[in-house]
Amino acid sequence: MGVKKKIKGQLIVLSGPSGVGKSTVIAELMGQRDNIYFSVSYTTRQPRVGEQDGVNYNFVDRAEFERMIADNELLEYAEYVNNYYGTSLKAIRDQLDAGHDVLLDIEVQGAAKVRERCPDALFIFIIPPSFEELSRRLHGRNTDSEDVIAGRLEKARIEFREIPKYDYLVINDKVSNAVGEIEAIMTAAECRVDNRSQILSQFA
Amino acid sequence: MGVKKKIKGQLIVLSGPSGVGKSTVIAELMGQRDNIYFSVSYTTRQPRVGEQDGVNYNFVDRAEFERMIADNELLEYAEYVNNYYGTSLKAIRDQLDAGHDVLLDIEVQGAAKVRERCPDALFIFIIPPSFEELSRRLHGRNTDSEDVIAGRLEKARIEFREIPKYDYLVINDKVSNAVGEIEAIMTAAECRVDNRSQILSQFA
Numbered sequence: 001m002g003v004k005k006k007i008k009g010q011l012i013v014l015s016g017p018s019g020v021g022k023s024t025v026i027a028e029l030m031g032q033r034d035n036i037y038f039s040v041s042y043t044t045r046q047p048r049v050g051e052q053d054g055v056n057y058n059f060v061d062r063a064e065f066e067r068m069i070a071d072n073e074l075l076e077y078a079e080y081v082n083n084y085y086g087t088s089l090k091a092i093r094d095q096l097d098a099g100h101d102v103l104l105d106i107e108v109q110g111a112a113k114v115r116e117r118c119p120d121a122l123f124i125f126i127i128p129p130s131f132e133e134l135s136r137r138l139h140g141r142n143t144d145s146e147d148v149i150a151g152r153l154e155k156a157r158i159e160f161r162e163i164p165k166y167d168y169l170v171i172n173d174k175v176s177n178a179v180g181e182i183e184a185i186m187t188a189a190e191c192r193v194d195n196r197s198q199i200l201s202q203f204a
Numbered sequence: 205m206g207v208k209k210k211i212k213g214q215l216i217v218l219s220g221p222s223g224v225g226k227s228t229v230i231a232e233l234m235g236q237r238d239n240i241y242f243s244v245s246y247t248t249r250q251p252r253v254g255e256q257d258g259v260n261y262n263f264v265d266r267a268e269f270e271r272m273i274a275d276n277e278l279l280e281y282a283e284y285v286n287n288y289y290g291t292s293l294k295a296i297r298d299q300l301d302a303g304h305d306v307l308l309d310i311e312v313q314g315a316a317k318v319r320e321r322c323p324d325a326l327f328i329f330i331i332p333p334s335f336e337e338l339s340r341r342l343h344g345r346n347t348d349s350e351d352v353i354a355g356r357l358e359k360a361r362i363e364f365r366e367i368p369k370y371d372y373l374v375i376n377d378k379v380s381n382a383v384g385e386i387e388a389i390m391t392a393a394e395c396r397v398d399n400r401s402q403i404l405s406q407f408a
Contacts (some may be wrong), residue, residue: 125397131407160407168395169404181395188392191372191385193329200373202363203335 007198009035009096010189011118012182013104015111015155016126019138021172022105025126028179029103033186037095039104042068046081058088076106076113089117101186108162115165122189124182125166129173131156211402213239213300214393215322216307217241218385219315220330221360223342226309227375232383233307237390242301243308249287262292280317281312289292293321303325305390310367321368326393328386333377335360 016022030036044065053059060068065084068074077086087104095102104121106114114121126132128134134156138149163169168185172178189195220226234240248269249262257263264272269288272278272300281290291308299306310318318325332338338360342353367373372389376382393399 094251124395127407128401157407160404163397163404166397168392169397169400170395171400171403181391184388184391185395187385187388188372191328191374191389193367193370193373196373196375199331199375200367203331203361 001135006100007067007195008102009037009102010186011092011096011102011104011114011121012124012186013106013111013114013121013123014182015106015108015124015159015162015166016172017128017134017159018152018155019134019141020126020128021137021175021178022126024175025129025172025178025182026103026105029182032179033101033183035100037100037102039087039092039095039102041085041087042074042077043083043165045083045085054119075117078110087114108159108165111163112162116181122185123166124168124170125163126172126178127160127163129171133173210267211303211312211399213241213391215296215302215306216390217256217310217315217318217325217327218330218368218386219310219312219328219363219366220357220376221332221363223240223345223360224330224332225341225379225382226330227386228379229376229382230307230309232379233386236383238386239304241304241306241384243291243299243306245289245291245295246278246281247268247287247289249285249289260403278312278337279321282314291318294330311368312363316369326372326389327370328372328374328389329367330374330382331364331367331378333375337377347379 014022014026023095026038030038032047041052041057042060042065044060044062047053047059051057065086068086068088069077073088073090074086075089075092077084087106087110104114111123115123128137135149135153138144138152144152170178170181218230218365230242234242244258245261246264246269248264249267251257251263255261269290272292273281276289277294278294279293279296281288291310291314296306306389308318315327319327332341335357339353339357342348342356374382374385
């Protein structure tokens with residue numbers, strides 16, 4: 001009865017406003033699922049205190065980043081405040097080809113670029129149960145001033161307008177609910193007839 | 205944090221060859237999920253020993269069935285050996301509108317008709333892990349002659365050609381796996397952005 005059900009990994013693109021609890025959801029998901037790989041971004045900016053190379057970011061110098069651009073190794077990249085930030089397409093492809101799922105935590109503009117090159121990825125947007133709750137969570141962090149929080153909430157409102165471009169909407173009212181929904185989305189995608197054509201060919 | 209995540213029920217169309225274990229999968233699924241309704245077919249044929257009205261079929265007379273046809277109450281129907289068999293669209297719509305999911309166990313031709321009228325339904329085809337296993341299961345029932353089993357296997361091969369018309373392919377290697385995959389498919393569909401537009405509108 002040993003059917004190989006899964007042939008190729010899936011790319012999962014996660015977006016959501018600051019404060020929605022994405023990192024917690026991702027950590028939980030990584031712990032619960034096998035063969036899942038979190039795509040760590042590349043950046044030319046200096047590591048902050050406590051940040052680890054290969055964990056928070058892959059820290060590279062400008063020359064190396066520009067080589068990656070020239071060699072078309074990046075799925076998407078952007079420059080903010082004189083520093084590059086980008087996603088390695090090569091690293092993702094290697095993982096997908098090895099049958100691993102790849103998780104990408106990316107903002108709405110980056111996600112739109114990923115959609116162009118990887119239309120088959122699963123695009124998931126995570127929302128809080130309400131704006132009031134998002135505000136509460138941002139205040140609860142005790143790290144940002146009122147102005148910064150107001151700015152994050154305003155940014156969230158703008159990002160929410162892009163949700164129709166996503167495939168799935170997950171509500172993080174409770175981490176276990178959000179993780180369960182993302183797992184279901186991943187499992188359902190594995191069951192798509194298109195993704196199981198090799199299984200079908202065993203019956204031809 | 206009380207977000208109403210689900211507004212409308214989903215129609216799930218299940219097909220699969222005789223012997224694949226569909227009834228067991230359906231019974232398990234019904235036991236595990238709330239608010240799920242199994243659509244019982246209508247027929248004009250006489251009940252067999254042990255069959256219950258409203259459970260195995262809704263048994264109606266020819267006049268009533270023809271009234272349902274005339275009133276456009278049927279999602280699909282067919283006539284075999286002078287008896288009508290059909291699916292009530294009205295019963296399904298009532299359940300969906302009440303927020304219940306509706307499960308439909310139907311052959312490939314019937315499923316194609318359902319697709320025409322309910323393109324948003326989830327079309328799931330259940331296969332065995334192998335043809336050998338399907339043959340083993342059919343033999344294990346001890347109810348059919350070799351000729352009948354050969355006929356069922358041949359019919360399965362023909363049905364399998366229609367799988368590309370389905371959305372999802374579920375492998376019943378183990379009932380719990382198949383049920384888990386169907387549940388994931390249903391949950392993922394609930395998470396589709398289109399199905400959660402009413403949640404989104406709370407943030408507008």
